[in-house]
Every structure is written in C-alpha cells, then in structure tokens.
Amino acid sequence: TKSSSSKAAKQNTNHTRLARTRDRWSSGVRLSSNNKIKKQKSKKRVSFFFFFYKGRLSKMESAPPSCAAVRCSSLNLSSKPSVFMCQILVYEGEMERAQGQLEVEMQNLEEEKNREIEEAFLRAESEMKAVHENLAGVRMKMLSLQRALRTLTNDYKCLKRQVQDFPFMLDKAITEAKQEICLVIGEVSSTNQELLRKYKREMNLRKKCHNELVRLKGNIRVFCRVRPVSQEEQDSTDAKTMLSFDSDDDAILYLSNKGKIMTFELDKVFPPQATQEEVFQEVQALITSCIDGFNVCIFAYGQTGSGKTYTMEGVADDPGINQRALRLLFSEVTEKAPDWDYKISVSMVEIYNETLRDLLGENPTDKLDIKMNPDGSGQLYVPGLTNFTVQSPEDINRVFELGHMNRATACTNLNEHSSRSHALLIITVSGFNSATGNRTQGKLNLVDLAGSERIGKSGAEGSRLREAQCINKSLSALGDVINALRSKHSHVPFRNSRLTYLLQDSLSGDSKTLMMVQVSPLPANMSESVCSLKFAQRVRSVELSSSSSRRHENSSTSSSPTHDSVEVTGEFCCCCW
Numbered sequence: 001t002k003s004s005s006s007k008a009a010k011q012n013t014n015h016t017r018l019a020r021t022r023d024r025w026s027s028g029v030r031l032s033s034n035n036k037i038k039k040q041k042s043k044k045r046v047s048f049f050f051f052f053y054k055g056r057l058s059k060m061e062s063a064p065p066s067c068a069a070v071r072c073s074s075l076n077l078s079s080k081p082s083v084f085m086c087q088i089l090v091y092e093g094e095m096e097r098a099q100g101q102l103e104v105e106m107q108n109l110e111e112e113k114n115r116e117i118e119e120a121f122l123r124a125e126s127e128m129k130a131v132h133e134n135l136a137g138v139r140m141k142m143l144s145l146q147r148a149l150r151t152l153t154n155d156y157k158c159l160k161r162q163v164q165d166f167p168f169m170l171d172k173a174i175t176e177a178k179q180e181i182c183l184v185i186g187e188v189s190s191t192n193q194e195l196l197r198k199y200k201r202e203m204n205l206r207k208k209c210h211n212e213l214v215r216l217k218g219n220i221r222v223f224c225r226v227r228p229v230s231q232e233e234q235d236s237t238d239a240k241t242m243l244s245f246d247s248d249d250d251a252i253l254y255l256s257n258k259g260k261i262m263t264f265e266l267d268k269v270f271p272p273q274a275t276q277e278e279v280f281q282e283v284q285a286l287i288t289s290c291i292d293g294f295n296v297c298i299f300a301y302g303q304t305g306s307g308k309t310y311t312m313e314g315v316a317d318d319p320g321i322n323q324r325a326l327r328l329l330f331s332e333v334t335e336k337a338p339d340w341d342y343k344i345s346v347s348m349v350e351i352y353n354e355t356l357r358d359l360l361g362e363n364p365t366d367k368l369d370i371k372m373n374p375d376g377s378g379q380l381y382v383p384g385l386t387n388f389t390v391q392s393p394e395d396i397n398r399v400f401e402l403g404h405m406n407r408a409t410a411c412t413n414l415n416e417h418s419s420r421s422h423a424l425l426i427i428t429v430s431g432f433n434s435a436t437g438n439r440t441q442g443k444l445n446l447v448d449l450a451g452s453e454r455i456g457k458s459g460a461e462g463s464r465l466r467e468a469q470c471i472n473k474s475l476s477a478l479g480d481v482i483n484a485l486r487s488k489h490s491h492v493p494f495r496n497s498r499l500t501y502l503l504q505d506s507l508s509g510d511s512k513t514l515m516m517v518q519v520s521p522l523p524a525n526m527s528e529s530v531c532s533l534k535f536a537q538r539v540r541s542v543e544l545s546s547s548s549s550r551r552h553e554n555s556s557t558s559s560s561p562t563h564d565s566v567e568v569t570g571e572f573c574c575c576c577w
C-alpha cells in the first residue's frame with residue numbers, strides 16, 4: 001500500500017511537472033510570438049511613419065493642394081497660420097488614413113499572431129501528444145518493470161527465506177541421510193553376515209568335496225615318468241627301449257623282459273616326450289590345495305640317473321616342479337590378496353647319512369635336530385632352520401640360487417652327493433581372512449629322494465655302503481609309514497628315519513602324497529626299473545584298499561598280452577617293502 005501510494009504521488013508529481021512544463025512552454029511560445037509581433041509592429045510603425053511623412057512632405061511640396069488645402073483655401077486661410085492649419089488638417093486626414101491603415105495592419109498582424117499561436121498550439125499539442133505517447137510508453141515500461149521488480153522482490157524474499165531456512169533444512173537432511181545410511185549399513189551388514197555365513201558354508205563344502213574327491217582318487221597318488229634316452233645312450237648298442245605305453249590308457253606301462261610283458265597300472269604314466277609343463281599340469285591341483293590348508297608331499301623316487309632332479313628342479317630354461325610350484329602359489333595368493341592375507345615361507349633341507357642340514361642357513365654344514373614344539377601343539381619343528389619369506393618372484397630365484405650354492409659348497413662332487421642325499425624344499429603357506437577371521441596353514445614338501453639302486457648291484461663298500469644303507473633305510477621307512485597310514489595302523493613308524501620324522505606332519509591326517517616314480521628306459525636298468533615300479537604299485541595298492549572308486553588293483557587281471565613278475569633278489573631294497 002505504501003509503495004503504491006508513493007507511486008501514485010510520484011505519478012501526480014510527474015503529471016503536475018508535465019502540466020507546468022507544458023504551460024510554461026505554451027506561454028513561452030505565446031510570449032515569444034507576442035514580442036515578435038510587437039517588434040514587428042513597432043518596426044513597421046516606424047518605417048511606415050518615416051516613409052509616410054517623407055512621402056507626404058515631398059507630395060505637399062509638389063502635389064496640388066489636397067481637400068484640406070482646398071478647405072483651407074476655401075476658408076481663405078491664406079495667411080501663414082491658416083496654411084499651417086490646412087497642413088494640420090491635411091496631416092490629420094493623413095493620420096486618420098494612416099491610422100485606418102494601421103488598424104488594418106494591426107488586425108492583420110493580430111490575425112497573423114493568432115494564426116501563429118494556433119500553429120504553435122497545434123505543434124505544441126502534437127509534440128505534447130508525442131511526449132504523452134512517450135510517457136505512456138515509459139509508463140508501460142515502468143509498469144512492466146514494476147511487475148518484474150515485484151517478481152524479483154518476491155523471488156528475493158523467497159530466496160532469503162530459503163537461505164534463512166537452509167541450515168535447518170541441511171541439519172534435517174543430514175539427520176535423515178544419516179538415518180538412511182545407518183539403515184542401509186545395517187541392511188548391508190546383515191546381508192554381509194548372510195553372505196559370510198554362506199561363504200563359510202561353501203568353503204567348508206568345497207573343502208569337504210575336495211577331500212571327498214581326493215579320498216575317491218586316493219590320498220596317495222602314484223605317477224610314473226620315463227626319462228628319454230640320452231644322445232650318448234642312443235649311440236651305444238644297448239639303446240633299445242624295454243618300455244612301451246598304452247595309447248588308450250595313460251595309466252598303463254608295459255615292460256618287456258625276456259619276451260614276457262609285465263603290466264604296471266599307476267595313476268598316470270608320462271612317456272619320455274612329456275614336457276615339464278605337462279607334468280606340472282597334473283600336479284598343480286595338489287600344489288594349490290596347500291593354500292586351503294592341506295599338507296602335501298611330492299616325492300621323486302627312482303634310481304640314480306632316472307630323472308628325479310630333472311623333474312623336481314629342472315634345468316635353467318625349463319624349470320621343474322619346485323620352481324613352478326612356488327611361482328604358482330605366489331600368483332594364486334596374489335590373486336586372493338584383497339580377501340586373504342597370505343605369507344609364503346620357504347626352507348630348504350638336505351638329509352645326508354641321516355643328518356639334517358639347512359641349505360638356506362648361514363652355516364649349511366651345521367647339523368640340525370628335529371624336536372617337539374614346546375608350545376604343546378604336538379607339532380615337530382627344527383630349531384635354527386631358516387625360513388625365507390617369499391615376497392616377489394625375484395625372491396624365488398634367490399632362494400633356489402642360495403640353496404644350490406650351499407649344497408654345492410658342502411660337498412666335493414655335487415652330482416654324486418645329490419644322488420646320495422634327499423633334498424627337501426618345504427613351502428609353508430599361512431593365510432588369514434580378515435573378513436571371516438579364518439586362518440589356514442598348509443605345507444608343501446617337495447622331495448628329491450636319493451637314488452634307490454640296490455647296494456648289491458652298486459657293489460659299495462665302506463662309506464659308500466653306509467650311504468646306501470642310510471638311503472635304503474629311509475626309503476623303506478617311507479614305505480612303512482605309507483603302509484601303516486593307509487592300513488590305518490595304530491602305530492605309524494615315523495621315527496624310523498630322519499626323512500619320515502621330518503615329514504610326520506605332512507604325511508599324517510588328511511594330507512596328500514604324490515609319488516613320482518622315475519624310470520630309465522634302458523634294458524641295462526631293467527631290474528632297478530622293475531624294483532621302482534613294484535614299489536610304486538605297492539604304494540598305490542595300499543591306497544586302493546581304502547578307495548572303492550579305483551580301478552582293479554591287480555595288474556595281472558588287466559588286458560595285457562602276457563604277464564610275469566620280476567624276481568627281486570639281493571640285499572635289502574625298498575621295493576622289498
């Protein structure tokens with residue numbers, strides 16, 4: 001109301017101002033035109049009198065006497081005063097005439113003045129009209145501006161209110177958002193709990209299935225790998241191979257001896273052309289099971305020169321199971337990294353003449369002992385044994401280099417020494433799942449056993465005899481342990497050798513064992529090969545008795561052409577087990 005009254009007052013003021021301007025302007029026009037007329041009149045009057053009297057005087061001097069002169073003359077005014085009178089009369093007459101003319105002139109001027117005033121009025125009116133129109137336009141603009149101003153004012157007020165209310169609204173929104181977040185977190189955590197429960201159940205189920213699968217397949221698996229005939233052997237006369245393979249069954253190996261064919265049935269037979277990668281493909285499932293907390297042992301068994309070290313260690317450009325296993329474990333645990341925190345530690349041990357040595361330690365010649373862990377867990381441990389934590393693939397190379405170097409420095413002839421000692425790579429994988437709180441610990445023992453040849457054949461004496469006796473003792477102890485475990489004997493003779501004692505944890509319980517029996521294809525190694533294969537089959541038959549899913553145990557019932565057994569004679573041999 002206040003603003004509208006002030007606006008009306010303003011409008012009135014404007015109107016008054018406009019009217020005053022108009023009056024002033026029109027009166028100014030009138031005044032100026034009056035003055036102009038007056039000036040013109042006085043100018044005309046002066047010029048008129050000037051010319052009039054000038055003309056009169058000249059006429060009077062030359063012209064014949066006028067009526068006044070006639071009257072004068074008729075009055076007989078011949079004297080000078082009467083002349084003057086006449087003249088006065090003439091003048092008067094002239095003046096009257098002039099006055100008449102003046103009046104006419106005045107009237108004309110008056111008319112002209114009125115006309116001009118009229119025109120000025122008309123002009124002023126049209127100008128006023130234009131001004132009015134302008135004013136109307138301005139007023140319209142003002143009205144629209146007022147409307148816009150009103151809208152802006154309203155908007156401003158609205159915004160001001162919103163700004164004033166904003167902190168409260170923000171507080172409210174934050175509180176609501178917090179409540180919603182809490183609600184969602186609650187829902188998510190309950191879903192998480194449910195998922196975790198399912199995950200744990202699935203994990204247990206997976207472990208169960210895996211165990212069941214392994215149980216069905218057998219906790220002890222026996223593979224055989226036949227090494228190729230070397231270039232030197234091919235050049236010799238005794239290069240004929242005595243072994244043949246079944247093209248339809250990769251678990252069958254035929255050995256021909258004096259025209260008779262012996263059939264050996266194992267879990268898998270690798271022919272000489274099998275690559276390191278193909279061999280590893282078959283064992284990698286077993287290796288990765290140690291990530292799930294299983295203990296695994298992989299043994300390379302066979303006579304000297306049958307390819308044990310090649311299978312386990314390999315060569316520089318074609319590594320064996322040891323290096324591939326460590327790399328696989330490393331990549332597997334890296335993949336599981338977001339959920340699981342894993343630690344892989346490595347130890348390298350050599351057992352020579354029943355003496356344990358640390359191949360990664362600072363003093364590899366020092367003898368180590370196996371003791372019961374004082375923590376009361378009933379687990380064995382080796383005090384002072386180096387545990388190297390692997391954190392990168394480069395660490396893996398460093399471990400093998402160090403182990404190889406230490407093994408070489410501890411003996412005069414590495415090849416001979418490695419044939420007579422067991423080399424163990426012990427990999428421990430410990431995992432912790434921060435989401436579920438689950439912990440796992442699995443151990444993978446990769447064992448390159450000493451040569452299994454019989455003492456009688458090698459003709460060893462003295463220190464060599466002792467070496468051979470130690471080897472045979474530990475290999476037969478290994479056989480005994482496997483036999484006792486699979487036959488579920490109450491007593492398992494782990495303590496009969498350093499090897500079985502050290503591997504006690506990894507051989508008992510639901511651990512898994514793979515025996516890779518290495519065989520030479522040459523007839524010269526016939527009896528050793530038969531011995532090794534018999535040992536392998538016995539190990540497998542122990543398992544077969546506890547597994548119903550296996551194929552028939554007795555090789556003599558297989559569809560081989562002729563079957564015979566090889567007589568094993570001589571001193572104690574592991575294949576006598």
Ligand SMILES: Nc1ncnc2c1ncn2[C@@H]1O[C@H](COP(=O)(O)OP(=O)(O)OP(=O)(O)O)[C@@H](O)[C@H]1O
Nearest residue numbers: 227228303304305306307308309310418419450451
């Ligand atoms: N699968 C194979 N492919 C190619 N060469 C092989 C294979 N197996 C073994 N060899 C070769 O045969 C030779 C003997 O193998 P290796 O040293 O591994 O036998 P070993 O059983 O470990 O002997 P030792 O008991 O003396 O250690 C080596 O020169 C090795 O490179």
